[in-house]
Amino acid sequence: MTVNEMAASAHAANTLIDAPALWPAQGHTPTVVGRQLVIDRGEGSYVYTDDGRRLFDGTAGLWHANIGHGNPxxxxxxxxxxxxxxxxxxxxxxxxxxxxxxxxxxxxxxxxxxxxxxxxxxxxxxxxxxxxxxxxxxxxxxxxxxxxxxxxxxxxxxxxxxxxxxxxxxxxxxxxxxxxxxxxxxxxxxxxxxxxxxxxxxxxxxxxxxxxxxxxxxxxxxxxxxxxxxxxxxxxxxxxxxxxxxxxxxxxxxxxxxxxxxxxxxxxxxxxxxxxxxxxxxxxxxxxxxxxxxxxxxxxxxxxxxxxxxxxxxxxxxxxxxxxxxxxxxxxxENLVPRVSELEAVLRTALTGLAQRQGAVTEVRVAGLLGGVSLAGHLNAVQICDDLIELGFISRPLRGNTLQISPPFIISDEELTGYVAAIEHAIVERENR
Structure with missing residues (x-):
């Protein structure tokens, strides 16, 4: 290793050492530090980053924001x-x-x-x-x-x-x-x-x-x-x-x-x-x-x-x-529990169509307002989730190269189908690269 390479390596190490004090949860630190999204506000089915991005919360945080964010x-x-x-x-x-x-x-x-x-x-x-x-x-x-x-x-x-x-x-x-x-x-x-x-x-x-x-x-x-x-x-x-x-x-x-x-x-x-x-x-x-x-x-x-x-x-x-x-x-x-049954039908229809149109989708699974979209091996669920962020939507990679879908109960039918459409767009864009 040359002197310059050693210096670059030391600089990279110091960058991690000098990272914010808060230890990222459930993350591979070298690939997370410097890429974290700081959420500083939420409203309904959306959250906002400190640099002004508006993101549809397709995972309801960690499966929990059922009635949405910012309820007064x-x-x-x-x-x-x-x-x-x-x-x-x-x-x-x-x-x-x-x-x-x-x-x-x-x-x-x-x-x-x-x-x-x-x-x-x-x-x-x-x-x-x-x-x-x-x-x-x-x-x-x-x-x-x-x-x-x-x-x-x-x-x-x-x-x-x-x-x-x-x-x-x-x-x-x-x-x-x-x-x-x-x-x-x-x-x-x-x-x-x-x-x-x-x-x-x-x-x-x-x-x-x-x-x-x-x-x-x-x-x-x-x-x-x-x-x-x-x-x-x-x-x-x-x-x-x-x-x-x-x-x-x-x-x-x-x-x-x-x-x-x-x-x-x-x-x-x-x-x-x-x-x-x-x-x-x-x-x-x-x-x-x-x-x-x-x-x-x-x-x-x-x-x-x-x-x-x-x-x-x-x-x-x-x-x-x-x-x-x-x-x-x-x-x-607000009759939100019966509303979930209505949204389940919308999600099932949307994901069935996605699987029929996209060969890279190997399986879709739905139960209530929980959905999983499993991807073929040539696609990477982590990368698709990153692409979705750029499109204004949050998903999360799960076991089995699977995308998580679990939005708040307060979403509209149109927001739910729009979310699935964004997933399809991200898949198509990756396929065409």
Whole structure:
């Protein structure tokens, strides 16, 4: 290497070292630093960069901005709550009024009858609590070998220790010195129920505490369930006394045209995790809906009743809870969940046409207002997403060279078809280069 080449290399390294202090999330730093888009404003289905670009938010942030950006009603409710009481913890004898009200509202719409509600700060928190509670349940029952948590290939369940451990995306589990941060985990097929049955037999049902699944896989590529898959999964869970945990962090609160995807697919979970859509991202909030089978032993009026040691400083945060309460009112008042069913038909028609016209589109998948567009290998989903930015639209590359489609519920039919048209334009332009 020449002196000039070494100097250039050192300069490049220093450029990265001197980058902004904020560490980019989920990004390859050398290819991200210097190219980041700074979003400083949002309005409806659009966001704006600090250099003045207007972008259609085709991913609703990270699947969460269901009622769009900049809603003044939610901002006002947060302002008023902070002036009254920003928050107070919910440990032991203490709670706060907004957390109590939200708990009742969530129990009332839960796909689990007579559910109790554990509140926390997000989806990763919720997964950690649900997996711990599954193990706690079986230990309390005296079934001490039931420790293993099953999850599906290509699954994403956040990035806390448990979420990392049960990830079905291998790259999220790599680099920590062991195959799984929490050792008692195993992956099952994402669509082959016979393979799931075989793995249960191999591992031994006596060793399995729970099975965790997304109703529709999100980051894994927008994968709806194969016909009959969930019916078989539920049968196996009942037959082998395996708790069923349904991760509705993305699909909850209307994303599939029902309040919870469990309703759409006829799922009867023991626990449901939720986050994102409960506030449309206006405040960080998540939680777990828990079935009577699990919570009742912790509510027995006895000195011997066990304690489940869950809870965090911001669990049941009063301002976040106030925002969630008003957000649920908006969903109902504006009929946004039924609107998703209408938009699903529009999206399905648009994507079917796209696949018919463009041979570079190998598959399209739709469930509610979730869409995935898989591309042939000669195209790169990352590059297509970059091209879409230049056209004024946001998508995101997912597993399987797939483009994410998950815009806010408030979009018009024309905006949705225009978004798909922009994707087609970007594909055609890449094909012609």
């Amino acid at each position: 009603e939610l901002a006002q409710v947060a302002h008023e709550q902070m002036l009254k009481l920003e928050t107070y913890h919910t440990f032991a004898r203490f709670t706060n009024d907004k957390a109590v009200v939200l708990g009742e509202l969530l129990a009332g719409i839960s796909p689990i009858e007579r559910s109790k509600v554990i509140l926390n700060s997000g989806g990763s928190d919720a997964i950690d609590v649900a997996c711990k509670l599954a193990r706690r349940h079986w230990q309390r029952e005296g079934r001490t070998t039931k420790k293993i948590i099953l999850s599906r290939e290509f699954a994403y369940h956040g990035l806390h220790a448990y979420g990392t451990s049960i990830a079905g995306l291998e790259f999220n589990r790599e680099g920590y010195g062991t195959e799984s941060l929490v050792p008692e985990t195993a992956r099952i097929s994402f669509n082959d129920a016979a393979q799931v049955e075989a793995l249960i037999a191999q591992v031994g049902a006596k060793n399995i505490a729970a099975l965790v699944t997304e109703p529709v896989q999100g980051t894994g590529g927008v994968n709806p369930p194969e016909p009959g898959y969930f019916e078989a999964i539920q049968r196996l869970c009942r037959q082998h006394e395996i708790l069923l945990i349904v991760d509705e962090v993305i699909t909850g609160f209307g994303r599939l045209g029902t309040m919870f995807a469990s309703e759409r697919y006829g799922l009867e979970p023991d626990m449901v995790t939720f986050a994102k859509g409960v506030t449309s991202g206006y405040a960080p909030l998540g939680g777990v809906l828990v079935s009577p089978r699990i919570w009742e032993p912790f509510y027995v009026d006895s000195a011997d009743t066990p304690i489940f040691r869950h809870g965090a400083t911001y669990a049941g945060h009063a301002t976040a809870s106030a925002v969630a309460i008003r957000h649920l009112e908006i969903l109902e008042r």
